[in-house]
Amino acid sequence: MAPEPRPELLEVPDVVHGALDFAELERLGLAPEAVLDFSVNGNPYGPSPRVRAALATVALERYPDRQALALRRELAQHLDVPPSQILVGNGSAELLWLAALAFLRPGDAVYILGPTFGEYERVARLLGARVQGYTAAPAAFHVDPQAVAQELHRTSPRLVFVCNPNNPTGTYLPCETIAAWAGAFPQSLFVVDEAYLPFVAGAASVHTLRLANVLALHSMTKAYALAGLRLGYALGPEPVVQALAKAQPPWSVNALAQAAGRAALSDQQHLRTCLARLAQAKGELVRGLQALGLAPLPSATHFFLVPMGNARRCRQALLRQGILVRDCTSFGLPAYIRIATRTPADNARLLAALQAYGQSGVCHGR
Ligand SMILES: Cc1ncc(COP(=O)(O)O)c(C=O)c1O
Structure with missing residues (x-):
């Protein structure tokens, strides 16, 4: 058979x-x-013209730096966080998969604020987790923080996925709302997908609040226009970031993507x-x-x-x-x-x- x-x-x-x-x-x-x-x-x-120039200099025959050290150092400086709190991934999609791989066990509850990006549910189900969720209703797609808190209390999820600003609605939750949930449910890891944050004028990353159970995911494929190269990074407490790093396949961020990321970052x-x-x-x-x-x-x-x-x-x-x-x-x-x-x-x-x-x-x- x-x-x-x-x-x-x-x-x-x-x-x-x-x-x-x-x-x-x-x-x-x-x-x-x-x-x-x-x-x-x-x-x-499209990307900064510096990106194409940087790509031409990359040694294609050499393996990329598995730890993306140069890019992480530059991100660290740009974001004012230690490099140990940053993990670079093959798009933020890889990073949300790594968060699930590193933290979810079969039977764990995962809570997803919807309607939203489909990969959260996909990876949760692949790992045998139970998917629970909140569905904001059209046309305002308003999220009721109290109702979410009650459901978090009831489901006690191991992982919570929040897409902020949300895809597909473009609605934005203040960081303080997410921080209040994270503070009330310290046993849950809040994975906050901020792939589209640069498109919200003046919005701050939840990472700036430095919470022990919050991981922020940033994409460099969207605002920096590197979708074809695939690049993103996770920002969070060191133990959480190191857990994701342990689950990451080797060399998943190729040399072109790393060079492109550095060039893009240099052209604010x-x-x-x-x-x-x-x-x-x-x-x-x-x-x-x-x-x-x-x-x-x-x-x-x-x-x-x-x-x-x-x-x-x-x-x-x-x-x-x-x-x-x-x-x-x-x-x-x-x-x-x-x-x-x-x-x-x-x-x-x-x-x-x-x-x-x-x-x-x-x-x-x-
Ligand atoms: C909400 C959200 N998160 C993450 C991703 C994946 O982005 P990346 O290209 O960084 O893997 C997407 C892509 O559409 C998305 O919509």
Whole structure:
């Protein structure tokens, strides 16, 4: 008899992600370069020019530094934390998997604030944990801190996943709310995914509160525009960070990613310029959508939800015009699409495509 995979695999949901699906594009006869991607919440202006210059100098025949020491030291200086409180990973996705690998045992409870990024549930189920959760309701997606505290008391989770600001809603919880939960439940590890924090003007990382049971995850693929290279880092108390490091496969952060990260970090002016341009472009895009009669939801980020009636149909119709938006059905929100702001020229193309879609008479979003 053929060997069977672990039974927990049967419990693992298929997670849908944004970004181009190359097989789908092939079926539709679309070239990937011809598609404008509003489905990933990245920085459409691309990385600092310093990144490409740094990549050209990397010795490809050499193994990367397994501890990413140079990058960690520079991050440490930039963030004013000791390098021992930083772990670099192959995207923040690897780091959230490592947090689960390092801390979860079969049967443990995991608490997830939803609707949110699907990888938290995926890894929790793979490890045989029991998934509990809070589901904020449309259209405000307000989180009731008291209700969450009561559920935390009832479930006593070993791990709590909080995405802040949240994907897909773009809602932002003050650090103090998370800190109050963490203080009240010291036996739970709070993994706070701050992948999109740079897109929230003036927001501070929960890491600045230096709490013993809080780990912050940062992505360098989004604001620094290194999605193709994969890079992120975890910030937290040393024992927690060292536990993740123990679970990490060797060389998971390649030499190109490490060099790119250092170059990107050195160019804070590029980051600031991109974020300022995006914030302005978001305001214009939202006004453009409202002028079409659509009702984008308020968000703290450059991405936001828009009710469209049937999100799947909307995505498909726009994709045929070379425009990709995120159908939020997989988040349990089949009436919503998620749009991430791009450059003003790209946004104008989206608005034109949505206008054509509305005129086709299939848009019942209001
Ligand atoms: C909330 C959230 N966390 C983490 C990730 C993964 O990011 P990274 O590219 O850093 O692995 C994503 C990617 O979409 C995300 O939406």
